[in-house]
Amino acid sequence: AARAAGLRFPVDPSSGAFATIGGMTATNASGARTMHFGSMRRWVRAIDCIFADGSTATVSRNHVPHTGRTLERWNEVAPALQARAARLTRRDVRKDSSGYGVHDFADSGSLVDLLVGSEGTLAFFTGITLDLAALPVATASLLSSWPRLEDAMRGAELAREAGAVACELLDASFLRVAARGRVLPVPSQSECALLVELEDRDATFTPARAEALANAWRAAGATTTMLGLDPESEEALWSLRHAASPILSRLDPHIRSMQVVEDGCVPPHRLADYVRGVRNALATVGLDGVLFGHAGDAHLHVNALVDVREAGWKSRVRELFVRVVALTHDLGGTMAGEHGDGRLRSGVLPRFWPAEAIALFADIKRVFDPSAILNPGVKVGAGTDAFERVKYDPADAPDSERAKRVLDEVESTRCYDTSRLEMLDRMG
Secondary structure, eight states, X not given: OTGGGTEEOOOOOTTTTTOOHHHHHHHTOOOTTHHHHOOGXXXXXXXXXXXXXXXXXXXXXXXXXXXXHHHHHHHHHHHHHHHHHHTSOOOSOSOOOSSOOHHHHHHHOOHHHHHTTOTTSSOEEEEEEEOOEEXXXXXXXXXXXESOHHHHHHHHHHHHHTTOSEEEEEEHHHHHHHTTSSOOSSOTTOSEEEEEEEEESSTTTHHHHHHHHHHHHHHHTOSEEEEEXXXXXXXXXXXXXXXXXXXXXXXXXXXXXXXXXXXXXXXXXXXXXXXXXXXXXXXXXXXXXXXXXXXXXXXXXXXXXXXXXXXXXXXXXXXXXXXXXXXXXXXXXXXXSSSOOHHHHHTTHHHHSOHHHHHHHXXXXXXXXXXXXXXXXXXXXXXXXXXXXXXXXXXSOOOOHHHHHHHHHHHHHTOTTSOHHHHHHHHO
């Protein structure tokens, strides 16, 4: 319907085929085009909420109703909480879904900015009102290979300066996996590749902009540069970005692709240091991994490949987490660029936020959920070791055969938006 009116919703996570708007709002999700369009928070206009006390309300950017005990409490304390938020220093990162959205709240005073990214800890969302963006008239894509990571980071900077809407990093580890299923369009010895999209409201400008960026990349050290100026050639270039996932899904079932340090975001000038640091952490603990992500935002995804048959695998995964937490902290980054904190990262929030922020998070939570019944242990009050229960652990009691078939189907087909209980019922 939006496309028929020349509009689109521009937040595009790679899980878009099965992601839900409610879940995306709860985590302040983003995607490849976030470097230009921003994350979910920027696009949410209003949220229909059910609060912990059972009261309901629609909270919009410009209006918070004075109904129900929860919002009465909020309206009383909001100015003081905003003043405290304004005293916090913002990290030098382009994306951050860690903690509550206190920096945007400090700027806007809007409760919407706190609700977005709250991961179910402040309210249950039943409806989301979104802003939309105009469709582009024309697009172009570029794929380049780089022999040196530092040169590629300059390439990402050039893409930002050129107004690119997306700039993806495919690390050498990603290219090695992708090469198992296809002939790569980039040299096999490349240290990384960059994949970029440009868009325009005037089709006559797009080819010239793409050629200009390609020339700038060559001058910066790119080994190869390929242009896609029509939908078919663009799709062919972007197919490389999606080439590794099917291969990873067909690994030996005992080798699990684990998202443990998959969401780190650092200041753009530190991305090369971060990539090298993550590579070193994987090697130090004796694990393989696949690295890729959003170079335009200095945001790296890491899939650690873990053989759960090996003794000590869990301690190695834990050590990887500890090392990457330290690395991310030292580089001035965040562990949660777009996926939120969850139970895994909530426990390390005090490493990344000052005591004043942690206290502010607790006070915000207390306004909306004084009994701590909404998603306990996330954002506030994290007290459990996330590594005590790992869903891949073969030492755990086995699932029933029906449950195992359902979970295997969810993982293999990525039908995460389907009710597991309904799937169980269908199996009889």
